Amino acid sequence: MGNFDFDVIQRSWVYLFQTGMVFTLKLTFLSMTGGIIIGTLLAMMRLSSNKLINLVASGYVNLMRSIPLVLVLFWFYFLVPYIGAWIIGASEPVAVGAFSSCLITFVMFEAAYYCEIMRSGIQSIPRGQIWAGYAMGMNYWQTMGHIVLPQAFRNMIPILLTQTIVLFQDVSLVSILSIPDFFGSAAKVAQRDGRLVEMYTFAAVVYFIMCLGLSALVKKLQAKVAIIR
Amino acid sequence: MNYNWNWNIFWDIAPDGTGTYFESLIAGLKWTLATAGLGWVIALVLGLVIGTLRTAPNKWLVRAANAYVELFRNIPLIVQMFLWYFVFPEVLPESWGTALKQLPNAPFVTAVLSLGFFTSARVAVQVSTGINALPRGQKMAGTALGLTLPQTYRYVLLPMAFRIIIPSLINEVAAIIKNSSVALSIGLIELMASTRSMQEMSFKTFEAFSAATIIYLIVSVVAILLSNLLEKKLRVPGFITAGSANSGGH
Numbered sequence: 327m328g329n330f331d332f333d334v335i336q337r338s339w340v341y342l343f344q345t346g347m348v349f350t351l352k353l354t355f356l357s358m359t360g361g362i363i364i365g366t367l368l369a370m371m372r373l374s375s376n377k378l379i380n381l382v383a384s385g386y387v388n389l390m391r392s393i394p395l396v397l398v399l400f401w402f403y404f405l406v407p408y409i410g411a412w413i414i415g416a417s418e419p420v421a422v423g424a425f426s427s428c429l430i431t432f433v434m435f436e437a438a439y440y441c442e443i444m445r446s447g448i449q450s451i452p453r454g455q456i457w458a459g460y461a462m463g464m465n466y467w468q469t470m471g472h473i474v475l476p477q478a479f480r481n482m483i484p485i486l487l488t489q490t491i492v493l494f495q496d497v498s499l500v501s502i503l504s505i506p507d508f509f510g511s512a513a514k515v516a517q518r519d520g521r522l523v524e525m526y527t528f529a530a531v532v533y534f535i536m537c538l539g540l541s542a543l544v545k546k547l548q549a550k551v552a553i554i555r
Numbered sequence: 556m557n558y559n560w561n562w563n564i565f566w567d568i569a570p571d572g573t574g575t576y577f578e579s580l581i582a583g584l585k586w587t588l589a590t591a592g593l594g595w596v597i598a599l600v601l602g603l604v605i606g607t608l609r610t611a612p613n614k615w616l617v618r619a620a621n622a623y624v625e626l627f628r629n630i631p632l633i634v635q636m637f638l639w640y641f642v643f644p645e646v647l648p649e650s651w652g653t654a655l656k657q658l659p660n661a662p663f664v665t666a667v668l669s670l671g672f673f674t675s676a677r678v679a680v681q682v683s684t685g686i687n688a689l690p691r692g693q694k695m696a697g698t699a700l701g702l703t704l705p706q707t708y709r710y711v712l713l714p715m716a717f718r719i720i721i722p723s724l725i726n727e728v729a730a731i732i733k734n735s736s737v738a739l740s741i742g743l744i745e746l747m748a749s750t751r752s753m754q755e756m757s758f759k760t761f762e763a764f765s766a767a768t769i770i771y772l773i774v775s776v777v778a779i780l781l782s783n784l785l786e787k788k789l790r791v792p793g794f795i796t797a798g799s800a801n802s803g804g805h
Contacts, residue, residue, distance in 0.1 A: 392729070392775035393768055394736035396747050401768075404760045408558065495631035502633070502740050509634055522641040530634050537629035 334521040335528050338512075346511035347532075353425065353507065354494045357432035361493070362486060364433060365440025366479075370470065372445055383441075390438035395496055402431040403503055424505045428497075436493055443485050447478035484548040491540050495533065508532070564759045565766065569752075576753045576763075583749030584770055590666050590745060591732040597671025598678050598731065599724075605675065606682025607708060620679065627676035632737050636669045640741045666738035666745075674731045681723045685716030718789045725782040729775050746770060 371383035390398070406427050407419035414420065451474050459469035479486075501510030509529050516525035565577040573579040608620035627635070640662070644652035658664055689712060697707030739748035750767040754760050 389768075389772070392733075393771045394733035394747065396736040396739065397750075397764065397767055397771065400747075400751070401764050404764070495629075498631040498633050499737065509631065513637070522637075523645050526634065526637045526642050530630050530638055533631055533634055534626070534629045538625060541629070 331521055331524050334519050334524050338515045342511050346506055346508035350497045350508040353428055353497050356429055357436055358490045360433035361436035361440045364437035366444045368441035369444035387438045387441050390435055398435045399431050403427055406430055428500050439489055443482050447482035451477055483551050484544055487544045491537055564757050564762050570756055579749050583746040587735050587745040590735045593667045594670030595731050598674035601675035602678025603682055605679035609683035610686045624676045624679050627673055632673050632734055633740055635673055636741050639669045640665045662741045662743040666743050670731055677727055681720045685720035686712055689715055718791045721786050729778055
C-alpha cells in the first residue's frame, strides 16, 4: 500500500467527473423521472378492477422483479435496435446510442420497483377520499390526479428517493457493457494506466461519500415532508 | 423483425467443450446457486451479529455497527466486487495477497465474500428493525425474570425478531440470487456468464436470454414457494409481519 499513486487520480479526475459522473447523474435523473411516471401508471393498472389490465401490469412487474438487472441490461442492449427497426419499419436493426439504450433499460426496469412503492402509497390513502371524489362528480382521472396521487406521492417521496439512490448505484452496472459511466471510466483509466488499486478505491470513496450525503438529505427531507397525523 | 429463431440450439454442442448449450447453462445455474447459497450463510451470520449490535445499549457498539452498515450499503455491488478482487489482495501482506490470487477459483471466493458482506448489511438492517418492532415490555420482562441481557436476546428477543422478519429475509434471498449475476464482471461463469458465452458462440442472442430469463423465473418462484411454506410454519400469531417497503432495493 506504500506506493499508492495519487498522481493517477489527479490526472484523471476531471475526465472521470466530466464524462463519467455526468453520464451517471443524467442517466439516474432521467430514469428516475421516467420510472416514476411509468411506475405510477403501472400502479394504477395493478389497482384496477379490470382483471385483464391488472394481470398485464402484475405480470410485467413480477417478471421485472424476479430477473437480475444485468440480464435486463443485456436484453435491452440487444433488443432495442430490433424494436427501433420495427417501429420505423426498417429492415435492418437500427443503431441506438449507448445512452438511450441504457435509459430505456433503466426506465423499464425501475418502473417495476417504483410501481410497488406508488402502489402502497395509493393504498395508504383512505378509501373514503376516493368515494368523496366520486360523490363530488369527479371522474377517475380527476379523483386520481387531484386527490389521491398528490398525497400518495408526497407520502412516498422519501422511499422514492431511497430507491433513486439504489438506482444511482445500479447505474454502475452499465460498465459491464463497456459504457463509460463513472465506474466504467474509472475502470478504463485503471486498465490503461495499470493503476487498479488507486482507481477502484477512488471510485468506491466517491460513491460512498455521494450516497451517504444523499441518504442524509433524504432523512432531512423525510422529517420535513412528513404529514403529522 | 427479421431474426431467425432457432429453439433447437440448446441441444447443439457448445464449442468450448462443456457439452450441449443446455448443459452449460445448467452448469452456470449451479455456480449461481452455490455462490448465492454460501454468500447467504455469511450474510445471515454477520447480519444477525451486526443487527443485534445495532440495538445494543452501548453507544460505541451501535456506532460501529451503523458504520459497518453504511459502508457496505453505500458502495455499488460491482465496485465492492472489484475492490475484493483487485484491491484487497494488494492491501494484505504480500505473501497472503499472493496466496489469495493463486486460489484455484479466485472469482468464486471473491464473489461469495463480496455478496456475503454486501447482503449482511441489508440483513443487519432487517434484524435491528425486527428487534425494535418488539414491544419494549419483552426485554423488560426478560430482565425482570433474572435473565442476563445476552440471555434475553438469545431466548426472547432474537427468536421473536427472527420470525417477524422472515418475509423481508425472503426478499433478501431472492435479491442475493439475482445479485450473484454481477459476478460475471469478475469472471465467474455463473448463469449470466454462461448465457453470455452461449450468445457469443452461437449468435442466438434472444434464445439464450430467453432461457436465462426462464431459469431465473423458475428459481425465484421456487424460492418464494419454499419460503412461503417456511413463513407459514414459523409465523408468530398476532404479529403482523411488516414488509420492508420502506427500504429501497432489488
